[in-house]
Amino acid sequence: MKWKEQLxxxxxxxxxxxxxxxxxxxxxxKITKLASNENPFGCSERVPGKLNQPLSFFPLYPxxxxxxxxxxxxxxxxxxxxxxxFGNGSDEIIQVISRSLLGPGTNTVMASPTFxxxxxxxxxxxxxxxxxxxxxxxxxxxxMLKAIDENTAVVWICNPNNPTGVYIPxxxxxxxxxxxxxxxxxxxxxxxxxxxxxDDLCESLNLLxxxxxxxxLRTFSxxxxxxxxxxxYGISHPQIIRALEPAREPFNVNRFAQAAAIAAIExxxxxxxxxxxxxxxxxxxxxxxEDKKLKYYPSQGNFLLIDFNADGNEVFQYLLxxxxxxxxxxxxxxxxxxxxxxxxxxxxxGVIKLMGQYLVEKANNS
Numbered sequence: 322m323k324w325k326e327q328l329x330x331x332x333x334x335x336x337x338x339x340x341x342x343x344x345x346x347x348x349x350x351k352i353t354k355l356a357s358n359e360n361p362f363g364c365s366e367r368v369p370g371k372l373n374q375p376l377s378f379f380p381l382y383p384x385x386x387x388x389x390x391x392x393x394x395x396x397x398x399x400x401x402x403x404x405x406x407f408g409n410g411s412d413e414i415i416q417v418i419s420r421s422l423l424g425p426g427t428n429t430v431m432a433s434p435t436f437x438x439x440x441x442x443x444x445x446x447x448x449x450x451x452x453x454x455x456x457x458x459x460x461x462x463x464x465m466l467k468a469i470d471e472n473t474a475v476v477w478i479c480n481p482n483n484p485t486g487v488y489i490p491x492x493x494x495x496x497x498x499x500x501x502x503x504x505x506x507x508x509x510x511x512x513x514x515x516x517x518x519x520d521d522l523c524e525s526l527n528l529l530x531x532x533x534x535x536x537x538l539r540t541f542s543x544x545x546x547x548x549x550x551x552x553x554y555g556i557s558h559p560q561i562i563r564a565l566e567p568a569r570e571p572f573n574v575n576r577f578a579q580a581a582a583i584a585a586i587e588x589x590x591x592x593x594x595x596x597x598x599x600x601x602x603x604x605x606x607x608x609x610x611e612d613k614k615l616k617y618y619p620s621q622g623n624f625l626l627i628d629f630n631a632d633g634n635e636v637f638q639y640l641l642x643x644x645x646x647x648x649x650x651x652x653x654x655x656x657x658x659x660x661x662x663x664x665x666x667x668x669x670x671g672v673i674k675l676m677g678q679y680l681v682e683k684a685n686n687s
Contacts, residue, residue: 327444334441338646347642354646355662355672357548358483358513358624362595362665364546364581365588371580383576390579394554397586398526403559406566409573411512411540411553414565416442418536421568422474422506423448430468431477432460434484434654436510439477448474458485458618458626462497469505476501479510481517484653484660486620491523498532506561507535513622515544515592516599522621526556533558541578543623544595545585550578599623602663609673613680626650627676628658631683639679645672 340352355361387407395402408414419442423429429443433452443450449472453464460478469476481488489497501507509525525537536557542548552574555562585591606625610617616628628650629636636659637649650658661672 325445325447327447331441331444334438335652338641340646343641343644343646347644349644352644352646353664353668353671355664355668356646356648356660358543358622358662359548360544360546360595360623361662361668362546362598365585365591367584367588368547368581371584372577374577378576381576382572383574383579385572387574387579390552390574390582393583393586398556400526400529400556401559404529404556404562406555406557406562406569407574408553408555408569410542410551411510411538411555412438413551413570413573414538414553414555415439415508415510417565417568418475418506418508419443419446419448421565426472427474428470428472429475429477430465430473432465432479432482435477435479436483436512439479439508443475455482455485455487458482458487460489462489462493466497466500469501473502473505476505476507477510478507479512480522481513481621483512483622484624484626484648484650484655485618486513486622486624486626487618488517488519488522488621490519490521492521494523495528498528498535501534503534505534507532508538509535510538512538512540512543514539516596516623517621518596518600519621529556529558536561541582541585544592544599545582546595547578547581547585550575550581552578552582598665599663602666602669605666605669605673606661606663609676613677623663624660625663626653626655626658626660628655629676629680630657632656633658636676636679640672640675643675645675647672 340354343352391402391405415438423443423446425447428449428451430451431439433454440450451468453461453468528535536555538555541552610627618626633650633656637647640647648660
């Protein structure tokens with residue numbers, strides 16, 4: 322077979338262990354998953370009713386244009402309908418952008434560590450990857466500007482950044498965008514936008530009136546609690562959306578997902594409640610870290626990266642065997658850390674108690 326050479330060097334995305342897998346492996350009855358930044362409070366109560374459909378619903382293809390969802394979302398965001406593109410999660414839109422703009426002879430600039438799918442898709446397309454190390458968990462915007470040249474096609478900005486949770490203040494982002502060449506697409510990936518409480522986060526939709534070379538990515542997988550249905554979207558100028566559309570798969574957002582997303586948009590009180598509970602949960606972890614003198618990055622997402630000054634896989638395994646699935650920092654570029662999703666108050670208390678036990682046992686064995 323004449324495989325692309327770069328594919329032979331890539332490993333597929335490795336999802337975390339499933340709840341059923343952990344139950345079976347360790348003989349546990351209850352598992353708490355705090356690894357994938359899912360919403361522990363589920364989704365709006367308005368959603369389930371949209372999933373109860375008659376048999377006649379199933380044989381039909383979804384609306385490839387997502388017309389009803391497009392109308393609902395453009396009304397909510399106060400944008401034009403032609404400014405939107407939909408994907409099977411925002412992951413697919415990342416893939417569409419990479420397919421459309423990257424290839425041999427081009428390069429793409431991103432932070433490191435950041436969301437790995439930027440690099441993954443660039444490798445598949447044969448583009449040069451230019452990674453600029455984070456500084457204290459933050460994007461080094463000046464370093465990223467220096468990495469841009471005449472062959473740069475895409476710059477990726479994860480804001481807040483995954484896995485650190487650190488955001489870019491408005492004045493820093495504006496200064497950066499002013500200096501990026503107009504023929505370079507800047508992707509503002511805002512998967513955790515709805516969780517942010519910082520006063521100086523840039524309202525990126527307002528940037529569309531100033532810059533012709535940006536696209537904003539958001540998702541229904543995080544605070545909206547629809548990760549299983551896979552709905553993401555991009556917001557940009559109509560000419561950018563039109564250029565990307567041919568690279569999008571037809572019928573890529575299924576009928577259930579479109580209906581559920583419309584219902585979810587309509588329940589903003591649920592979103593506000595989740596945002597508040599997430600802040601309260603983060604404070605639980607902050608108090609623990611400060612009490613145990615553990616380093617962490619203050620987060621604007623629904624997760625926290627905690628440095629245990631120990632092998633991240635060891636911490637991960639200790640918690641896993643006791644019924645809590647988190648994410649080892651080793652795979653995320655932070656080998657002595659773990660990333661934990663903010664859960665319910667009870668879930669947070671449970672994992673914090675076990676983290677404390679780990680630290681005690683580690684100290685006793687030193």
